[in-house]
Amino acid sequence: MDAETTMHLIGSAWSLVPAVVAIALALISKEVYSSLFVGIVIGGVFWTVDSGAGLNGFLTHVFSDGMIASAADSYNVGILVFLIVLGILVALMNKAGGSAAFGKWAETHIKTRVGVQVATVCLGILIFIDDYFNCLTVGSVMRPITDRHRVSREKLAFLIDATAAPVCIIAPISSWAAAVSGFVTEGENGLALFIKAIPYNFYALFTIVMLFALITMKLEFGPMKKFEAAIKLAKETAPDEETETRKGTVLDLVVPILTLIIMCTVGMIYSGGFFTAQTAAESGELVANETYLDFIGAFASSDASVGLVLGSFATLIITVALYACRGILSFKDCMSCVPDGFKAMVPAILILVLAWTLKSMTDSLAADKFVETLVSGSAASFMNFLPAIVFVIAAFIAFATGTSWGTFGILIPICIVVFPNASDPLRIISISACMAGSVCGDHISPISDTTIMASAGAQCNHVDHVSTQLPYAIWCALVSFVTYIFAGFVKNAVLSLIFGLVVLFASLIAIKKLQKKTA
Secondary structure (H helix, E strand, O other): OOHHHHHHHOOOHHHHHHHHHHHHHHHHHOOHHHHHHHHHHHHHHHHHHHHOOHHHHHHHHHHHHHHHHHHHOHHHHHHHHHHHHHHHHHHHHHHHOHHHHHHHHHHHHOOOHHHHHHHHHHHHHHOOOOHHHHHHHHHHHHHHHHHHOOOOHHHHHHHHHHOOHHHHOOOOOOHHHHHHHHOOOOOOOHHHHHHHHHHHOHHHHHHHHHHHHHHHHOOOOOHHHHHHHHHHHOOOOOOOHHHHOOOOOOHHHHHHHHHHHHHHHHHHHHHOOHHHHHHHHHOOOOOOOOOOOOHHHHHHOOOHHHHHHHHHHHHHHHHHHHHHHHOOOOHHHHHHHHHHHHHHHHHHHHHHHHHHHHHHHHHHOOHHHHHHHHHHHHOHHHOOOHHHHHHHHHHHHHHHHOOHHHHHHHHHHHHHHHOOOOOOHHHHHHHHHHHHHHHHHHHHOOOOHHHHHHHHHHOOOHHHHHHHHHHHHHHHHHHHHHHHHHHHHHOOHHHHHHHHHHHHHHHHHHHHHHHHHHO
């Protein structure tokens, strides 16, 4: 196979075709499993054509180096284990009656559909440690309450998804802050750079503001309007008899959730070496010019996969002990929740494995090299427009690959090279645009693990979740794009935020008025 043919596929726009095809098929066919597999096969074929490996090479690349390697990756295994344990915890809380008791409590305190949606958003904002943790925890807690108040599962999935990655990307103490810090080179303080970039992270900030605006204005548009109208007319479902007969109280839901938050936080800083460094400092093993890790430093060095597994397992043990000691569930009943929790997470696990495999196909086609060449080649002549350009490119790459963190790794080092002066405002704005665009693309991508887990947390059809949240996310992305153009020239965070918020509210009010005219 000659070099010209190889370059035509690997490291070119063709490297993004497998992911784009998979996404298009999922949206058209409403079936995600086969769509992802078709994308994987196309990626394997492209790689095989360039490498000349033949049928044996194709099978090895797709299944051994792709699917099996992705499922066996230590980080990915940790995320899968975390998913399973969370599924078991949800099953335990439901069987104990904690979810039903919380639903009854909420009925007396949350009286309206607006109230329950605001409560969902607020809970999502409060759980800012990690997006995976956010999606499944908020879903398990709020799903019974939103069902009672006739909020569609699709709307719940949107509220969960929109308060997962967009919240984590502006929270200094989160696994996302740790990831971004890790991509900053040249010895610069990555966490300090992350904090400086927060005011310019327009997509994340506007998404959160838009959520409250949509809820209080009672505004729905796009496919979501159909699902919300249908759920309002649907007959109320009967309560789960098993949970209703249990002796569970609100504390049987609240205590495991709070324990999960605390234990996952402890697990994260443990994986970042916090306790090891503290012990070394106290025992005098560190020399005079060394310092032990502080809390934020441990977060920046943490391994989210390990930390979440440790935290979730500790929570599972404590929850089983709590229920058994209080006589709510026998130990045998608790253990019967293990296969139930696993089965509930099987669809999400399958989609995640396929999505990771598709990403490995894209990586093998050197999509990152194509993007790096594209951005670095055009940066010099578009300096003031660069933040907006970076936002669009980051959104497209994250959408096509389903990963924010991979997009960070590609674009943040490029932004640092293009703007070597640390005091240049465009450097901060461009890095913020990279993070915002990555979150935007991840938010709307059917193959994003966060999007998949939001569907799992709300227990709604995955493709329905993607199609219903797409118009909202795109609208927010358009406002963010215009704001990045503005920010590229004024280079002021406050003025840019005011400008963007005015555009956002004006556009939402215009949509509301247009709906009234056409009603």
